[in-house]
Amino acid sequence: MATGFNDIEDAQYYSASTIKYVPDTFTSLKVMTWNIRFGAGRLPWFGDACGSRVVFTENEIYTNLSDIVNRINLLKPDILLLQEVDLNSKRSAYIDQVRWILNHTYFNYAVSAFQWKAQFIPSDGLGRLEETNMILSRWSLTDAHRIQLALRNDQDGLTRYFYERCCMLNCKVNLPHNNNFYAVNIHTSAFATDDSKYKHIVSFEKELDRINNLGGIFVAGGDLNTLPPNTDTTDFCMQDMCPGESFHTSNSGPHKEGSNYAPEQNWLNSLYTKYKPAVTTNDYIMNQYKYFSHTDRPTHFWDRTLDYLFTNKSWISNSEVTHQEAFSESDHCPVSVSISLSK
């Protein structure tokens, strides 16, 4: 009833029904990452927003998807990394969001990989759930693979069987005059209380090392579900607390799953050292609020940074934008940055 995956599998390929024109020469590319929360916007879903809703209507999802594609079409990234894109899920009215987004944007090609695939989850009325990570591009994509990340060990066997199986999605972007350009999309565990999220970040770094060692250029990122180094506030248990919950009743906790980042402060240090983040540490320290990209609370502004982009080449200075104005489309805002391709 739930699907398991091999360590590495081929991803699924898509192409738009009409291939649009793409430039043959260019000196930069705009890359964007966005966790679109399966088109649910800021609606009160039970799983991440203290909500009571589990299933949303077609009308609700299409309305939010329209807002999402409008934003994408406005910001016009050349390569887009999306997380939490539903394919055939009861919670999002079984809408094929993968194909819908591809057909309503200017992108020509996409690849996707299942982050969660279960025919029927007998819990909370979730039913069928198929969630993917996606990479969209104006140029064709090849060599796309789904890379399985470590499963959580802090869940009982039954829950783990039906739960999401975090993954990385990588592919080659067939740019004109450049046959060594890669994109990597990752969505790490949001609620793990064991070391599985750390293992996801280690796996992410290893994959980037692999591409880098082969001489490839990559743009990589996604929702890492952890905070940048030197973040001031690392514990959001009280902010994220739902009615009826209580935390921090003793010195050592308890903590809300996914809300205490204090033990994770050094997890991204190696990535920041080896590769170029879209937001440098110095820029972040100067004004952390400017780069907040997520909040659990539907009516509150962004309160932490969970979304990242990295490259092993160079980002164009001052090109990074955390699009905090995109407040209603998702519980994450998109983050974009441009990469220079001039030699």
Added chain:
Amino acid sequence: MKKYILIILMNLSILSLNAQDSLSYKYFNGVTAFTMPKHRFELGLLDESSYGLKDDLQLSTPHLLVCYLLPNFQIKKYWGSYHGFYFASKHGIFYPSIFMRTVATKGTGGLISPEYKIPDMLAINNQILVSYLPFSKAILTLNAGFKFAINSGELDPQSTIDFPIFYPRLAVFYNQPELDAGIDFRGTIIKRFGWQFSVDNYWFSNTDFNYFMEHNLGLTYTSKKQTCRIELGYKLCYGKYIPGNQWHLLPLAGFAFKL
């Protein structure tokens, strides 16, 4: 010589009668047109439970042990035979609201989202069954019927349980009426061992997700004195579900015994 032939023929006819008895057309008669003897009570675990009200009238329920959650009662009336065809009709009521409210819950076991209110609902079904004995060791039954539902309030179309077994049995409360038709073919292999083959089809109106099929194939064992019956096999389901057309292969097991 003639004496020996007569003895052989008598033995064969006795065997034939025994084979017919071991086919249990009077007992554990499920979807055939036959009814069980008066006062006989068969309790089913993973199988139908039945009670003979009269020799030609039988009360049954598919889930006696969970009746408090899924009240579902059927009356089968035997009408007689004509030219080797045996006729019966089945009429029943089904009240799923308790079950649906129970599984509309948070956490494990939540088959329906707790955000949905489940109204009181009742389904009424009527079916005709015609059985025929093509040969002494087999019963062929054709059935056809219709079902309609009475809902006391609105049932959200997204509260469906999109899973085999559940979906076609609850679909009438979302789209009605339901028409059903099927075939059941059962027989004896050797004395107490038999086989059972069935195909049931369900059609629903006013929806694109309007057809479901269930096929059972099983081996059966009936005890010497017709006091218990075991069935093992598989159930193959096909349906036009909302997320897409799907096939499912499920194990099939049934156990019923006479009290």
